Amino acid sequence: NAGVTQTPKFRVLKTGQSMTLLCAQDMNHEYMYWYRQDPGMGLRLIHYSVGEGTTAKGEVPDGYNVSRLKKQNFLLGLESAAPSQTSVYFCASSWGPPAVTQYFGPGTRLTVL
């Protein structure tokens, strides 16, 4: 089992460029999440999904879009990157109710110049 994988590991963008981060899990988890981690801010939830074909906004959704076309994949898109989106992005997944434990991927370090 690979668990939760993220692609790419690193990326540098220029302001205004777009990109998609891919998250894949092989644990048949229903729920998937995208977080960003910034210094002194902990992990903040961007968007999440409670099942294939569903998405919902988290704490900091502005500037991001997501899609969950397949149960095992959760995509995070930046349509027009801004320097404020420079961060480390983590994907996570979980079984769903009643289990709450989330399993995280290794992260994607994104720099927007």
Add this chain to the structure above:
Amino acid sequence: DQQVKQNSPSLSVQEGRISILNCDYTNSMFDYFLWYKKYPAEGPTFLISISSIKDKNEDGRFTVFLNKSAKHLSLHIVPSQPGDSAVYFCAAEIQGAQKLVFGQGTRLTINP
């Protein structure tokens, strides 16, 4: 509005001694609490959790204590080992919400 707070950004402990990491929360609707450990360049990994119906949960060297009246939880690591050096996040969930709220993290350094 930080609902889960870890007020100590860093903590340094001597190897073999006890490490105590603290976490405070403000939302009385939280009913499940977790601790995650994170090494550099890796994702957080689940360490230990506790339900609000309990006040203590133990797993090997790790024990989590919950004081609901004070809205405070703590993670005790005994004895501390060099491999415990990492950033520790506490997280909380409101029943049924399936979303976790994380604290800012505490960087624990274990000195030989």
